[in-house]
Amino acid sequence: xxxxxxxxxxxxxxxxxxxxxxxxxxxxxxxxxxxxxxxxxxxxxxxxxxxxxxxxxxxxxxxxxxxxxxxxxxxxxxxxxxxxxxxxxxxxxxxxxxxxxxxxxxxxxxxxxxxxxxxxxxxxxxxxxxxxxxxxxxxxxxxxxxxxxxxxxxxxxxxxxxxxxxxxxxxxxxxxxxxxxxxxxxxxxxxxxxxxxxxxxxxxxxxxxxxxxxxxxxxxxxxxxxxxxxxxxxxxxxxxxxxxxxxxxxxxxxxxxxxxxxxxxxxxxxxxxxxxxxxxxxxxxxxxxxxxxxxxxxxxxxx
Numbered sequence: 001x002x003x004x005x006x007x008x009x010x011x012x013x014x015x016x017x018x019x020x021x022x023x024x025x026x027x028x029x030x031x032x033x034x035x036x037x038x039x040x041x042x043x044x045x046x047x048x049x050x051x052x053x054x055x056x057x058x059x060x061x062x063x064x065x066x067x068x069x070x071x072x073x074x075x076x077x078x079x080x081x082x083x084x085x086x087x088x089x090x091x092x093x094x095x096x097x098x099x100x101x102x103x104x105x106x107x108x109x110x111x112x113x114x115x116x117x118x119x120x121x122x123x124x125x126x127x128x129x130x131x132x133x134x135x136x137x138x139x140x141x142x143x144x145x146x147x148x149x150x151x152x153x154x155x156x157x158x159x160x161x162x163x164x165x166x167x168x169x170x171x172x173x174x175x176x177x178x179x180x181x182x183x184x185x186x187x188x189x190x191x192x193x194x195x196x197x198x199x200x201x202x203x204x205x206x207x208x209x210x211x212x213x214x215x216x217x218x219x220x221x222x223x224x225x226x227x228x229x230x231x232x233x234x235x236x237x238x239x240x241x242x243x244x245x246x247x248x249x250x251x252x253x254x255x256x257x258x259x260x261x262x263x264x265x266x267x268x269x270x271x272x273x274x275x276x277x278x279x280x281x282x283x284x285x286x287x288x289x290x291x292x293x294x295x296x297x298x299x300x301x302x303x
Contacts, residue, residue, distance in 0.1 A: 049228075049230045062155075069129075072092070072133075074139075075104065080093075081093035090109050098114060124150050130157070145215045149220065154298065164291075167288050169287070171286045195262070221300060
């Protein structure tokens with residue numbers, strides 16, 4: 001079953017511009033914030049739908065037919081790396097967070113490496129596919145694109161995607177529209193108001209779907225955007241568990257150790273609003289998210 005989840009950051013207008021590049025991966029936050037979230041990431045971060053990988057493979061065509069080496073950047077606990085391990089002979093997953101990598105799912109053909117996106121752990125022209133899920137906004141984008149171009153084969157493919165704040169829906173269409181609207185308002189309140197000040201400013205880039213961050217012709221000869229979706233049927237506990245993996249939630253808890261856990265109140269209000277009694281019932285909620293996908297092929301040799 002595919003998982004779905006909310007995006008990381010407050011709502012922002014499309015076409016948001018990138019802030020100055022950080023001095024290192026993750027900028028001022030540092031990978032330690034992601035170390036703190038590692039367990040929640042491992043359990044609750046989304047398993048992306050099969051049609052996303054099908055879209056990537058179709059875009060690459062013959063260049064990906066050999067299914068040799070894939071490199072997943074900012075791999076976290078390895079959700080994408082595991083999916084790629086079923087498609088490619090060998091996978092490397094890299095991340096700047098030791099805590100995240102300590103929770104990464106192991107497979108015989110996956111190797112995990114502590115490395116930032118701006119210094120990819122691969123030889124020039126050795127990689128068939130480079131992927132990056134929900135992490136481009138943390139990088140020095142141009143340096144990352146240059147590095148991806150360096151390690152990719154001449155017809156290699158880069159795939160970058162994010163996902164937006166989900167819409168809560170009813171699996172059997174048996175929840176009144178008014179109740180669903182109220183539930184989505186609760187989620188927006190949590191996301192933008194309760195946790196609003198704790199989001200990093202670069203989350204605006206996620207909300208824009210990375211519009212304007214596509215690589216240009218100086219780096220790749222072919223660039224394309226696709227607009228996909230993903231959805232999942234989840235229990236209330238699973239949905240709230242995902243929210244606990246938000247970086248803004250981790251920062252809120254760190255800054256307000258004595259405050260009431262905002263997810264406790266959110267869960268209570270959500271169940272009351274939707275008149276749900278069982279927080280462990282699988283499929284009680286449907287979460288649907290947009291998944292903008294940036295695809296690039298044919299790295300331009302750099303002088």
